Amino acid sequence: MTAANIPFGKPILAEDAFSAVRSVLESGILVHGKVTEAFEDAFAARIGVEHAVAVSSCTAGLHLVHFARGIGPGDTVAVPAMTHVATAHAVELAGARPLFIDVEAGTGNMDASLLAKAVEDGAKPAAIMPVHYLGLPCDMDAVNVVASDVGAYVLEDCALAVDATYNGRKAGGLGLAGAFSFYPVKHMTAIEGGMVTTDDGDLAAAIRKRRAFSYNRALGERTRPGIYDVDALGYNYRMSEVEAAVGLSQLSHxxxxxxxxxxxxxxxxxxxxxxxxxxxxxxxxxxxxxxxxxxxxxxxxxxxxxxxxxxxxxxxxxxxxxxxxxxxxxxxxxxxxxxxxxxxxxxxxxxxxxxxxxxxxxxxxxxxxxxxxxxxxxxxxxxxxxx
Structure with missing residues (x-):
């Protein structure tokens, strides 16, 4: 048999991506622009949620949700034992401790029965992070029941789950929030970057603020250039206009x-x-x-x-x-x-x-x-x- 050359992953970039990037570069507006807003709106519509917030990576998005919700030292967050390390790292970055739950032998997804048993044995996670392994959604009914029982919020790690569905609803709209990855070999790319999706307007606003240092006024809201206050801790987790332009192109394909x-x-x-x-x-x-x-x-x-x-x-x-x-x-x-x-x-x-x-x-x-x-x-x- 003759050898082929089939890489595991290879980004597919159409000509419209190149022209969109050139338009952004020629505009001189490389961050805080209308292209990112358009990408957010289009992605929210694709997932079927009220809000989408573009960020620098899926990991950044996961971290921001925990940060915005006040997760920190003394808290535990349930995560599957089989996932990309970023899922657990987002918990560590927030100062909390991951509560690892083994996965199902038949799907690779978090075993909801083991999650329930951990709670029965005394665990009280402040949040639960189901990971839709390889793109197949977890048993979200069971996960949400446990979350409701302990008062935890559900943050979906959707890094591999663009367009995956559960009971007819898309991943990223099955809990409080979801986080997506646009790494080059994912379902779609934005060169790098990620997106947080949610129907919670307050959470979306908090993430928008905290992805950009927690400025009290966004760039377009400042009455005098360069003048703002900072009333909370924040990060530099923004997406660039170039990345958003590529993301919009990818959505169209x-x-x-x-x-x-x-x-x-x-x-x-x-x-x-x-x-x-x-x-x-x-x-x-x-x-x-x-x-x-x-x-x-x-x-x-x-x-x-x-x-x-x-x-x-x-x-x-x-x-x-x-x-x-x-x-x-x-x-x-x-x-x-x-x-x-x-x-x-x-x-x-x-x-x-x-x-x-x-x-x-x-x-x-x-x-x-x-x-x-x-x-x-x-x-x-x-x-x-x-x-």
Whole structure:
């Protein structure tokens, strides 16, 4: 079989993105401008919420929500043990402690029954952060019940979940707030950056203020140039006009991007579902529909098929891969050393961290590419098992 060249991720930028960036550069207004406002309005409409606030990253957005809500020392925030470290870092940055909850073996999402058990055992999280793993929404009904029982707010980590739905509603509108990522290989990019979505007007106003040092007057509200007061602590978490221009362009192409992702996911699912050694998560259930960020295969828990050998085989065939994510978060050195976690405390998340391989489904992958990837994975499993 001839090797291909299929990277895991590759941003797709249309000509209108380049022209939009040039217009911004020629305008001389690179921050605090109308393009960012237009991007916020368009994204809010896409998600179906009242407010969207553009920020410098998804991590910044998560942090700002906690900061605006007064989360700090003495508070705990429930997060899944399998996620990008940014989810937990946002809690640490606020001065609170993550309460790690293991994930479901069938979806990789926070196990709501374990969350409920933690509460029954005495945990009182001030906030709960469900992460829609690979774009499949969590059991939000169960999460919201627990949140209501303890008086916690729900902050969705939607970094991989643009357009994912739960009971017909889009992720980012299923709790108090959601935070999205526009990193280059996400569903859509703004070069970098993120967005906070919410129906809470007071929260949106607080985040807008705190993303820009907590100036008491925004740039366009100042009666005299350069004159303002600062009445609270804030950060420099703004999005630039250039990034917003790229984001607006990407939104105009997002339907096509999502169609390609769903097509490629279906091809891989058909080609790999009969390999008994692989665990493959669903792309939908009774309530949830995935946004198809990537296609994860999970190797056996016993290590009988070494991940590195499979990855090396695929690399030799020109198939790029990634891992989502390389460790259960409590097993990363920072968290393990600080809180004393030991292997075995989060068995499902640890298995996923050790045995997951992420395959590409993004729009740069053609139908023939997707079939080629499936064939290569099949060959890899057979070859590594023999070897």
């Amino acid at each position: 997002l339907d096509d991007f999502q169609e390609a992702r769903a097509r490629n996911d279906a091809i891989l699912r058909e080609g790999l579902s009969d390999i008994p050694e692989l665990t493959i998560f669903p792309d939908s259930n009774a309530q949830a529909r995935s946004s198809h960020y990537c296609f994860n295969i999970v190797l056996p828990r016993d290590g009988s098929i070494p991940r590195d050998a499979v990855v090396d085989f695929l690399k030799a065939r020109g198939v790029g891969t990634s891992v989502h994510y390389p460790s259960a978060v409590p097993m990363f050195e920072y968290y393990r050393s600080k809180y004393g976690y030991t292997p075995g405390q989060f068995p499902v998340a640890e298995w996923l961290g050790e045995q997951t391989i992420s395959l590409p489904v993004a729009p740069h992958v053609s139908e023939s590419d997707a079939r080629y990837i499936a064939d290569c994975v099949d060959d890899a499993i057979k070859t590594v098992k023999r070897g």
